[in-house]
Amino acid sequence: MLESIALICSKLNSIAPNILNGLFLNTDLKNNLSLIKDKITNKDFNYVLENLQKNCLLMQFMKVCPIPDYYIEKNFVKIRKEILNQTYKLNIDKNHINFLISLSMQCFLNEYIYGQSKDEIEKIKKIDERIKNNLKENKEISDLDILCLLCYEPLTNFSWSNKVKFSDKLKEIFKLHLNQNEIEIQISKSIKSISKVEDRISIKVKKQYEENPYPRWENLGLSIEPREIKEVINDNDLNLDLKKITNSESPEILIAGCGTGQHAITTASKYQKSKILALDLSFKSLSYAKRKANELKINNIDFIQGDILDLESIDRKFDIIESVGVLHHMDNPFKGWKILTSCLNKDSLMLIGLYSEKARQHIKEIKNKINKIKLQSNYKNIIKFRKDLIENNDNHLNYIKSSPDFYTVSGVRDLLFHVQEHRFTISKIKEYLDKLGLIFLGFEDQLVKEKFKEIYSNKIDLYNLDKWEEYEKNNPRTFAGMYQFWCKKID
Ligand SMILES: C[S@@+](CC[C@H](N)C(=O)[O-])C[C@H]1O[C@@H](n2cnc3c(N)ncnc32)[C@H](O)[C@@H]1O
Secondary structure (H helix, E strand, O other): OHHHHHHHOOEHHHHHHHHHHHHHHHOOHHHHHHOOOOOOOHHHHHHHHHHHHHOHHHHHHHHHOOOOOHHHHHHHHHHHHHHHHHHHOOOOOHHHHHHHHHHHHHHHHOOOOOOOOHHHHHHHHHHHHHHHHHHHOOOOOOHHHHHHHHOOOOHHHOOOOOOOOOOHHHHHHHHHHHHHHHHHHHHHHHOEEOOOOOOHHHHHHHHHHHHOOOOOOOOEOOOOOOEOHHHHHHOOOOOOOHHHOOOOOOOEEEEEOOOOOHHHHHHHHHEOOOEEEEEEOOHHHHHHHHHHHHHOOOOOEEEEEOOHHHHHHHOOOEEEEEEEOOHHHOOOHHHHHHHHHHOEEEEEEEEEEEOEOOOOHHHHHHHHHHHHOOOOOOHHHHHHHHHHHHHOOOOOHHHHHOOHHHHOHHHHHHHHOOOOOOOEOHHHHHHHHHHHOEEEEEEOOHHHHHHHHHHOOOHHHHHOHHHHHHHHHHOOOOOOOOEEEEEEEOO
């Protein structure tokens, strides 16, 4: 069932809240979780796990997407602790194995955002020792011991990871933890660079995404049938004479700052006979992206490492340039945008995504706190800071909790700990568009446009940035997901 949902939706992460609603409304998930207490009896614990295991949608969901819900997280943390206690004492029920598989995959996907208490660290050590000793003595290694540890740390952290023979039940876990890692290391060797990254901020940004490629994703719904540029663009309801845009049969498309490839792969599947160049600073992100493209059998993308600042050196022009969530991480976004503009062909289109100053006020305040205490962005600090936000019931918590980024380590780093972040206003965007000789063609997000039309019913207003500025003033959360808009060079 979940696979088919993923196929028809563009991103599983974006429909996760709907799946959660369905789980809470149509299954007994809430009743079961409400039985979880800090001190839970064996009987209740076994009862809850048996029931959760019967919830097939939940079990599958846990394997494919970080669950963006704090109530579930809180209870999973307690369940995981009890699993550890019982595994440590060798009295965990074997019948819970399917739940352990799902939970360990969920923890891998959220990059172990649940953290570890002192008591847990001790018990993990002891189970790790037990596995090592059993290996030494040629004794059988329990799947439950392995699974329990993998609810706390990735397999690659354990010295025995390459020595254990995995049972058939654990093959999917092995694939998730080890195969992907090895494949990406190999892929990384084949990725070419356009030049050495030299800009001071680009070096810092590159380091962040080498350590934490973002976003980590598993599933993507692709276009069933690629179409011509005009057909695809026509869906967006832009302020544009379609006769005047490129009619290239085999469009050249640049994805500038492709990250882990979601965007590049979606675009590659959308445009007929397209040739995509996907550029990013981070080898790790590019390797993730290329592995996913290979898995999905998308072969019209060239992945290349480099800085937008050095793009002119490749001396190529493009029919479409897309750069979403990237320019605001540069030292000088205008300079980056200017370089992208210089790579546009005549009659070409550009899709840009930028952070909104209004929508990110709460993030700005939290970032100020982090900067004030000079908190380094390592795993421990990220987990601790997040925990403090929750425990102190920070006044921005409700907004933050609704962001899927809050539920993975790389997401929190991107959301709150980024080394470089600019925010834009609509006036600033207008100023930059003018300076660059670009015209605004319209926003991308259909839902945002539908809401706007409820207030401004005149169609022409959709393309009037002054009206949008007015609208955002009254609805400051409108661009919580970024300003994403199309533009092109003035004829
Ligand atoms: C927040 S991620 C967004 C990734 C992707 N656009 C998406 O929407 O999924 C930002 C990406 O931009 C890349 N990036 C930032 N500055 C860049 C630059 N100057 N040149 C190339 N890539 C850059 C980063 O390495 C990172 O992978």
